[in-house]
Amino acid sequence: MIQWLSQFSPVVQAFFGTVFTWVLTALGASLVFFFKKINKKVLDTMMGFAAGVMIAASFWSLLAPAIEMSGELGGLPWLSAAVGFILGGLFLFMVDKLLPHLHPGFQTKEAEGIKTSWQRSVLLVLAITIHNIPEGLAVGVAFGAAAAGFPSATVAGAIALAIGTGIQNFPEGTAVSVPLRREGMTRLKAFWFGQLSGMVEPISGVLGALAVIFVRPLLPYALAFAAGAMIYVVVEELVPESHTESHSHFATWGAMIGFTVMMILDVALG
Numbered sequence: 001m002i003q004w005l006s007q008f009s010p011v012v013q014a015f016f017g018t019v020f021t022w023v024l025t026a027l028g029a030s031l032v033f034f035f036k037k038i039n040k041k042v043l044d045t046m047m048g049f050a051a052g053v054m055i056a057a058s059f060w061s062l063l064a065p066a067i068e069m070s071g072e073l074g075g076l077p078w079l080s081a082a083v084g085f086i087l088g089g090l091f092l093f094m095v096d097k098l099l100p101h102l103h104p105g106f107q108t109k110e111a112e113g114i115k116t117s118w119q120r121s122v123l124l125v126l127a128i129t130i131h132n133i134p135e136g137l138a139v140g141v142a143f144g145a146a147a148a149g150f151p152s153a154t155v156a157g158a159i160a161l162a163i164g165t166g167i168q169n170f171p172e173g174t175a176v177s178v179p180l181r182r183e184g185m186t187r188l189k190a191f192w193f194g195q196l197s198g199m200v201e202p203i204s205g206v207l208g209a210l211a212v213i214f215v216r217p218l219l220p221y222a223l224a225f226a227a228g229a230m231i232y233v234v235v236e237e238l239v240p241e242s243h244t245e246s247h248s249h250f251a252t253w254g255a256m257i258g259f260t261v262m263m264i265l266d267v268a269l270g
Contacts, residue, residue, distance in 0.1 A: 006155050010147035011209045013155065014140040017162035018205030021139065022198040024166035025132070028173025029194025032181045038174065041250050046171030047242040048251035051234045052258025053168035054135075058234075060266040061161040062138060062227035065145065065153050070220040080220035087221070088228025092134065096236065101126040103241055121180055121193055128176050128197035131237065134229030135165045136201030140208025141222045148216055160269035164262040169198060 008016070031038070063081055071077040100113040102123035111123050142161045145153035177194030181187060208226070212219050242251035 010143045010213055011206055013146075013158070014143040014205040014209035015202055017139045017143060017158065018136045018202040020162055021132075021135065021166040021169050021201050022195070025169040025173040025198030025201075026191075026195035028170035028175075029177035029191050031174050032177035032187050032190045032194065035178060037182050038178050040245055041247045043171070043175060043178075044242040044245065044247040045250040045254040047175065047238055048254025049258035049261075050168035050171050051238040051242065051251075052255035052260070053164050053262040054230045054234050054238070054258075055255070056259040056262035056266070057138065057161055057164050058227040058230045060263055061142060061157060061164075062223045062230075065157070066220040066223035066227070069145070069153070069223070073217065073220065075220075081224040084221035084224025085228035085231075088134065088225040088230075089232040090228075091225070092130070092229045092232040092236070095130055095133070099126060099130065101130060103127050103237060120183070121185065124176055124180065125193045125197050127237075128172050129200050131172060131233050132169070132198055132201050133204050134226050134233060135169070136204035137208040138223075138226035138230060139165055139201070140205035140210075141212050141219075141226050143205075144209040144212035145219050145223060147213060148219055153219075156269045157266065160265040163269075164265050165201075167261065168258065169201075173198065 006013075063085065066081045066084065067077045070080040096112060098113055100111055100116040100118055100123055102108060102111040102120060108120045108123070116123075139158065139162045142153065142158035143155070146155045146158050173194045176197050177190045180190040180193055185193075208222065212222050239251075239255075242248075242254070
């Protein structure tokens with residue numbers, strides 16, 4: 001698969017990689033055709049797993065290569081990683097404050113962002129869409145970095161990141177579609193909204209690849225930016241959401257397993 005994908009431009013590679021992650025989101029959302037509700041313990045474990053994957057990807061696939069690239073470009077190894085990481089968190093903080101959204105399990109009156117009269121279903125989809133912006137960006141930047149010729153960035157590593165991101169997108173699709181079904185929405189409509197949250201990934205992935213191809217010195221900053229945005233999502237949303245009920249041990253072990261899976265993927269393929 002690596003040889004086949006290597007024949008394409010980084011932008012096309014990023015598109016294929018993020019379409020894969022979108023498909024996994026849709027597969028997760030498709031569980032709504034089989035279940036009207038999912039045990040909260042299972043869902044919390046799945047969300048913990050997603051958090052673990054994102055934490056591992058942030059270091060192994062993004063921050064570590066960013067530090068190495070910065071040194072190869074002649075700069076302070078830690079500077080671009082630190083600046084990019086904080087900027088990524090600030091970007092998600094601003095999106096969180098401005099874009100109306102509602103996290104699963106919360107009342108409509110607890111929606112965050114600018115006050116709006118949008119339907120609850122739209123607000124739920126936007127909450128998961130926020131998660132997917134940095135994920136798509138991370139995959140796109142990884143493929144763009146591989147094309148730049150740095151030893152620390154490879155197509156195989158970008159593929160590993162896409163696979164890991166896709167795996168953790170599965171529970172995120174479920175986390176949107178099943179609650180919508182439980183609230184009375186038809187299965188088809190709940191599935192549609194669930195997969196819709198992943199559509200932003202091919203867009204952000206292609207934009208990320210284009211940005212780093214045309215502005216090569218941005219690479220370390222872009223990788224760290226994606227890492228910062230992903231960690232922000234984990235700490236701000238995934239971990240708290242998976243601990244709303246008394247299933248913290250399941251969520252924690254889900255995170256441990258997710259981290260281990262992503263670490264193995266990155267080291268084995270990257």
